[in-house]
Amino acid sequence: MANTTHSAKDRVVIFDTTLRDGEQCPGATMTLDEKLAVAELLDGMGVDIIEAGFPIASNGDFEAVSEIARRTQRATVAGLARAIPADIARAGEAVRHAQRGRIHTFVSTSAIHLAHQMRKTQDEVIEIILKTVTQARDLVEDVEWSAMDATRTDIDYLCRCVEAAIRSGATTINLPDTVGYATPQEYGAMFRAVRERVPNADKAIFSVHCHNDLGLAVANSLAGLEGGARQIECTVNGIGERAGNAALEEIVMAIRTRADVMPYDTGIDTTMLTRASKLVSHAANFPVQYNKAIVGRNAFAHESGIHQDGMLKHSETYEIMTPASVGLAKTSLVMGKHSGRAAFKSKLSELGLSLSDNQFQDVFERFKDLADRKKHVYDEDIEALVDENRATAHD
Ligand code: KIV
Numbered sequence: 270m271a272n273t274t275h276s277a278k279d280r281v282v283i284f285d286t287t288l289r290d291g292e293q294c295p296g297a298t299m300t301l302d303e304k305l306a307v308a309e310l311l312d313g314m315g316v317d318i319i320e321a322g323f324p325i326a327s328n329g330d331f332e333a334v335s336e337i338a339r340r341t342q343r344a345t346v347a348g349l350a351r352a353i354p355a356d357i358a359r360a361g362e363a364v365r366h367a368q369r370g371r372i373h374t375f376v377s378t379s380a381i382h383l384a385h386q387m388r389k390t391q392d393e394v395i396e397i398i399l400k401t402v403t404q405a406r407d408l409v410e411d412v413e414w415s416a417m418d419a420t421r422t423d424i425d426y427l428c429r430c431v432e433a434a435i436r437s438g439a440t441t442i443n444l445p446d447t448v449g450y451a452t453p454q455e456y457g458a459m460f461r462a463v464r465e466r467v468p469n470a471d472k473a474i475f476s477v478h479c480h481n482d483l484g485l486a487v488a489n490s491l492a493g494l495e496g497g498a499r500q501i502e503c504t505v506n507g508i509g510e511r512a513g514n515a516a517l518e519e520i521v522m523a524i525r526t527r528a529d530v531m532p533y534d535t536g537i538d539t540t541m542l543t544r545a546s547k548l549v550s551h552a553a554n555f556p557v558q559y560n561k562a563i564v565g566r567n568a569f570a571h572e573s574g575i576h577q578d579g580m581l582k583h584s585e586t587y588e589i590m591t592p593a594s595v596g597l598a599k600t601s602l603v604m605g606k607h608s609g610r611a612a613f614k615s616k617l618s619e620l621g622l623s624l625s626d627n628q629f630q631d632v633f634e635r636f637k638d639l640a641d642r643k644k645h646v647y648d649e650d651i652e653a654l655v656d657e658n659r660a661t662a663h664d
Pocket residue numbers: 290375415416417418443445446447448478480
């Protein structure tokens with residue numbers, strides 16, 4: 270029986286697919302230079318594997334994968350390939366000059382895909398797996414095989430496919446939730462079942478790859494770790510097909526912040542997360558939602574009086590991680606109609622404005638009136654209120 274418990278701090282491999290699955294997000298196409306800049310940052314940040322593209326898809330993708338493979342010093346560079354000999358040959362060619370190159374090949378395994386997309390029988394797909402994984406393994410040492418739509422695949426058949434892929438030389442087995450359908454409990458159980466039932470399961474690293482159609486991509490990825498997976502496929506800002514992929518920054522910070530219940534190590538320099546988010550948002554021309562966990566503009570911003578008061582007394586009252594840990598300069602206390610006296614006092618002193626108690630009372634009331642009318646109260650508005658108070662006092 271495969272062991273699903275983990276030792277003190279298991280290393281989890283971070284496989285970033287921003288440049289492949291992320292780029293499949295409508296409108297997110299990146300130029301070669303943008304891809305090179307993202308790949309360099311991912312490598313510097315400590316990502317283990319960079320999936321740089323889908324070499325057969327276009328000459329541009331081939332060029333991007335080859336160039337990233339040539340330049341990347343530390344991370345493994347992967348190229349995607351369908352279970353088609355020409356795809357695999359092209360991916361092999363693209364990663365040929367990498368210090369560490371990987372071919373990532375995939376085929377659908379669910380009944381719905383076999384019947385309507387592949388139009389193949391289960392036995393025919395097993396034959397395809399045996400041939401294509403063997404072909405990939407003849408080209409590179411490091412071969413990942415993915416069972417597309419694994420979460421909607423009959424578990425007995427999925428086990429047969431995984432067994433065939435490992436027998437043919439796959440070193441990583443990825444079981445994607447391609448359509449974002451699984452629940453965390455189901456996803457974790459699938460890994461447990463496959464690892465227990467496939468006789469050669471211990472010869473491969475298992476990988477999670479989750480889409481966010483039900484908003485469960487990160488929760489499912491973490492549940493996959495509990496089921497014994499040790500590689501996570503994710504994208505910066507969670508960009509990807511439809512509702513996107515599991516967000517790298519959320520996974521990494523969840524593991525770091527809740528190390529008490531998830532004793533894993535990712536090797537990521539988390540202080541680079543904010544920079545990575547900004548770079549990818551700019552390159553993919555894809556804005557980050559304001560309330561996005563970890564990297565959204567509001568992730569470390571507080572407006573309510575109670576929260577601001579708490580934050581001024583002790584930052585752990587309302588923050589479970591520091592802004593510095595994700596590479597952000599500081600928390601922001603946003604001045605608005607929910608702000609209280611403590612935060613307003615602190616803002617005045619930040620602006621170098623000192624007021625008597627009477628003046629403070631008057632300016633605070635003016636501020637509350639203004640905040641009722643205006644969505645954002647800026648520093649200049651507060652300075653103007655203080656000037657108004659001083660002018661009235663002199664009349
Ligand atoms: O979502 C998916 O199944 C994929 C595969 C190509 C791994 O992106």
